[in-house]
Amino acid sequence: xxxxxxxxxxxxxxxxxxxxxxxxxxxxxxxxxxxxxxxxxxxxxxxxxxxxxxxxxxxxxxxxxxxxxxxxxxxxxxxxxxxxxxxxxxxxxxxxxxxxxxxxxxxxxxxxxxxxxxxxxxxxxxxxxxxxxxxxxxxxxxxxxxxxxxxxxxxxxxxxxxxxxxxxxxxxxxxxxxxxxxxxxxxxxxxxxxxxxxxxxxxxxxxxxxxxxxxxxxxxxxxxxxxxxxxxxxxxxxxxxxxxxxxxxxxxxxxxxxxxxxxxxxxxxxxxxxxxxxxxxxxxxxxxxxxxxxxxxxxxxxxxxxxxxxxxxxxxxxxxxxxxxxxxxxxxxxxxxxxxxxxxxxxxxxxxxxxxxxxxxxxxxxxxxxxxxxxxxxxxxxxxxxxxxxxxxxxxxxxxxxxxxxxxxxxxxxxxxxxxx
RNA sequence: GUGGGUGUAGCUCAAUUGGUUAGAGCACUGGGUUGUGGCCCCAGAGGCUGUCGGUUCGAGCCCGAUCACUCACCCCA
Numbered sequence: 052x053x054x055x056x057x058x059x060x061x062x063x064x065x066x067x068x069x070x071x072x073x074x075x076x077x078x079x080x081x082x083x084x085x086x087x088x089x090x091x092x093x094x095x096x097x098x099x100x101x102x103x104x105x106x107x108x109x110x111x112x113x114x115x116x117x118x119x120x121x122x123x124x125x126x127x128x129x130x131x132x133x134x135x136x137x138x139x140x141x142x143x144x145x146x147x148x149x150x151x152x153x154x155x156x157x158x159x160x161x162x163x164x165x166x167x168x169x170x171x172x173x174x175x176x177x178x179x180x181x182x183x184x185x186x187x188x189x190x191x192x193x194x195x196x197x198x199x200x201x202x203x204x205x206x207x208x209x210x211x212x213x214x215x216x217x218x219x220x221x222x223x224x225x226x227x228x229x230x231x232x233x234x235x236x237x238x239x240x241x242x243x244x245x246x247x248x249x250x251x252x253x254x255x256x257x258x259x260x261x262x263x264x265x266x267x268x269x270x271x272x273x274x275x276x277x278x279x280x281x282x283x284x285x286x287x288x289x290x291x292x293x294x295x296x297x298x299x300x301x302x303x304x305x306x307x308x309x310x311x312x313x314x315x316x317x318x319x320x321x322x323x324x325x326x327x328x329x330x331x332x333x334x335x336x337x338x339x340x341x342x343x344x345x346x347x348x349x350x351x352x353x354x355x356x357x358x359x360x361x362x363x364x365x366x367x368x369x370x371x372x373x374x375x376x377x378x379x380x381x382x383x384x385x386x387x388x389x390x391x392x393x394x395x396x397x398x399x400x401x402x403x404x405x406x407x408x409x410x411x412x413x414x415x416x417x418x419x420x421x422x423x424x425x426x427x428x429x430x431x432x433x434x435x436x437x438x439x440x441x442x443x444x445x446x447x448x449x450x451x452x453x454x455x456x457x458x459x460x461x462x463x464x465x466x467x468x469x470x471x472x
Numbered sequence: 473g474u475g476g477g478u479g480u481a482g483c484u485c486a487a488u489u490g491g492u493u494a495g496a497g498c499a500c501u502g503g504g505u506u507g508u509g510g511c512c513c514c515a516g517a518g519g520c521u522g523u524c525g526g527u528u529c530g531a532g533c534c535c536g537a538u539c540a541c542u543c544a545c546c547c548c549a
């Protein structure tokens with residue numbers, strides 16, 4: 052009988068790793084709530100149309116990476132490839148914009164893209180996602196990036212760089228696109244095949260190219276920064292000013308272009324050099340037109356997403372795994388003592404003391420070995436002799452000291468001994 | 473979707489030019505101590521060498537296919 056395997060690119064997170072995940076999630080909740088964000092949980096599947104409209108028909112995500120399928124009614128659905136479209140949909144559907152001036156939401160959960168897996172990139176992956184609706188000023192852009200900085204520090208990740216850029220608004224970007232396009236045509240066939248193709252489909256993306264020659268040619272390319280209109284420039288300057296006042300270090304990087312259609316003005320990425328070619332651990336930007344495009348009011352918005360797998364990979368490089376250890380381990384000899392130990396262990400757990408026990412009636416030596424491996428600080432040994440005398444042995448595995456305690460006092464004694472340490 | 477690399481015990485890896493019964497370390501189980509952990513010693517268990525086909529007297533090793541993993545491209549978190 053052949054065993055069934057997990058789906059390609061969709062991974063189990065086993066107990067020995069789950070500590071990282073719990074740490075990241077609790078840090079994220081703490082920091083985001085602290086900045087006024089509230090959690091929202093949307094379904095993992097949506098109407099296919101939502102993503103097609105929200106992310107952009109011509110993006111790679113929509114064109115070839117979506118988990119799309121027909122349900123039994125024949126409706127086209129898709130597993131969400133990112134969270135923003137869903138959150139916007141929910142925001143519009145429940146008319147949350149009626150509540151107050153602005154809204155801040157976050158969401159933590161799995162996303163799905165049918166790509167070829169590699170290091171730091173999987174078909175089911177997890178994101179921490181935050182969105183703000185109703186604010187068009189630069190302060191929130193700066194605050195959001197600052198929050199990202201705070202969050203990463205709280206999680207315990209260092210050595211990353213915040214790169215920022217401005218894409219301008221629809222108007223100035225149009226002017227720039229034309230200028231860039233004619234530059235690319237002028238330079239002709241010096242560029243790689245991919246860039247030649249991008250020239251027609253999405254010229255801005257040439258800045259993402261990793262081919263060295265293309266990078267060199269682009270040195271003299273027109274810069275978006277020089278083309279953005281006065282309003283956009285003022286916005287960008289104010290974002291940078293805000294970051295400086297908040298003490299958040301950043302680098303202006305004109306190559307931060309982002310793959311989703313809806314971005315405008317501020318875009319940013321948090322980059323690391325320790326993850327191979329998947330170097331972005333988080334990214335986001337402003338998308339003022341999207342809510343309207345998805346049938347809602349004309350509300351400005353900013354958001355970001357962080358890749359949790361990539362955070363875990365970084366944490367693993369830096370530190371040893373966090374392991375959870377039981378406090379107590381019950382060892383017993385004989386059937387009657389085993390029963391008593393079993394009931395005592397439940398009492399301990401009832402008091403919130405993490406407790407493990409041998410269930411199999413093994414030799415004491417073997418139980419001690421297991422106790423040691425479990426990492427428990429205290430072992431409680433109950434044999435027939437102790438039971439007859441209404442006593443129990445309390446052994447401290449660290450100090451290797453052992454004492455006899457009356458059975459009815461064991462809980463209080465343990466609590467007293469443990470709190471001294 | 474395209475290209476490279478790798479598949480041998482739970483894990484990390486050996487196995488001479490193709491040659492008899494595929495080994496080791498770690499981990500696991502038991503014992504050395506009638507009831508006491510780590511170190512040490514002894515023993516045990518654990519494998520269709522990813523799968524299918526081919527070449528050969530003979531394949532873990534060579535060839536083909538397939539699957540999986542992995543890295544990179546593309547793209548992105």
